[in-house]
Amino acid sequence: MALVEVDKATKRYGSLTVLNGLSLDIEAHQVVCLIGPSGCGKSTLLRCINRLETIQDGEIRLHGDRITGPGVDLDLLRREVGIVFQGYNLFPHMSVLENITLGPLKVLGMPRAEARDKAMSLLARIGLAHKAGEYPDRLSGGQQQRVAIVRALMMDPALLLLDEITSALDPELVSEVLDIVRDLARNGMTMVLATHEMGFAREVADKVCFLHAGVVHEEGPPSQIFGDPQDERTRAFLKSIIDAGRL
């Protein structure tokens, strides 16, 4: 049984269909990369998996348990499924340490000292222990995004959703964030990335899915998708990426 099973999910905004009966399995300890043109539904799919958005049709299961439909404990779901956003979304009125211990303290009821220790050891792992007392606006974009990843990790999620986490970063800051993701992948963290970093997807993904018009057009190991794409649209998409010099 896969950790997450997306089963014919359909999401519409008014007359615009963003997900059109999309199905996708995410195995535990796998890294799944979603690629595709803007507006193909990558971000929406991520937001539907942790119920920031609600699908109108089909279902999504976590640990085999349906998490769409009424009466699902959303707070519990979001403890199990972490998300990191493109725009970091750190809380500007809290220091780094306060940002990352907020969830453990207020949701998990973790003792303050324990939360602090855990936070400091994670910060040390990403090389930001000396920034614990700083406020987010004093950090670079790359540092903020690393803190945002730690904030999600503090809750020990079973699944981490990464929504174009490097798209807002200056090129020279991208690698410091991707290094962390690579490190997490090596440690067996289950992750779904919506990404435009094709080189990184090729390196780190266990499975790459090409999304187009709200469905998975082609999925497979990166060697197949990038080396020998079968679908016409996948080929066109990759060609435009290569023409832009991004792969």
Place this chain on the structure above:
Amino acid sequence: MNKPAVMANRERADLWHARSKVRAHSVQTWASLSIATLTCVAVVLSAYSIARYAIAQGWDRLPVWIGAGVFMTVAVLVAASAARALQLSKHAQLARDVYDGRALGARASEQSWRAISYSGALVILCIFAWFMVVNDAAVSRTFFDVDLIARSAGTVLKAFGTNFFIFTVSAFLILIWALVIAIARTLPGKAGRPIRMLAIIYSDLFRGLPAIITIYLIGFGLPLTNLPILKDLSSSAYAIIALTLTYGAYTSEVYRAGIESIHPSQIAAARSLGLSYSKTMRYVIVPQAVRGIIPPLMNNCISLQKDTALVAIIGTIDAFNQSKIIASNNFNLSAVTTVAIIFILLTIPQARLVDRLIERDRNKRRSG
């Protein structure tokens, strides 16, 4: 994938299934049922006694009992819906299928919250109704003598024409005057400094002065100055001058906030095309600024309408002054209630419009 990882995943799934039980919300539904029941009893008793009192005071039986009946019915329906929520919660507990149970639990929760909020509203209405009738209906008699309200309505409404006139003319003048001040305050560079300083002094001064004092000083002061023209204007004209000066200062701040909210990159882009400062303002900045400030402008506009009542202090026979005359002739404040009603009827639609505009603005920003 190694073996410990698989185990960890299995444990994780088991933990999830253990935690992710059906939530029947039974405490919440019980609480909601008790609150709704108490409210129902309170509403029925209050409606009954207040209706009896009203009839004893000579009101028509039928409309009174219909009104009381409506309240009682609503209260009973709310209690019934709370009971239904409890029943749903019980079903949720007993549901064999976990998804059915969750759906029932969600409905129970939704319905019980609704019952609680309706009960709260009913209790507040009940307290208000008692406030009107206690002490032998002293409150209703003083403020809501329906007969006097009806008799004074015509006269007061006619006097309200003065308020309307003052409001319309000053609103028009304020819109222009405030834009002038705002542009003066945002003039750039060293050359603009003297004008900028004057504009700052002006808006500091008139935002600091209470409107009622400005009206008083201008209304009584200008006639005493013996200046040609200015000394023999009508009192409405003095009111218009005073309100324009006061509200011009406030409104110029609104315009300025709008102008300054446009990102400097817009100015950079416009100037890069070779547009002069004034053309940049005219074609790029002000059109964008005006869109964002319509809600705060409308707020100022509502505030201005209400403040036209301040002109009563310089003896203009506006609606408020007229109603005070009627009130003292009848030893009852209900005539003033008439003015209050007129102002409220005029401003509520505008307040709703402002809310709508703000909401639309927010949606645009969210989707954009």
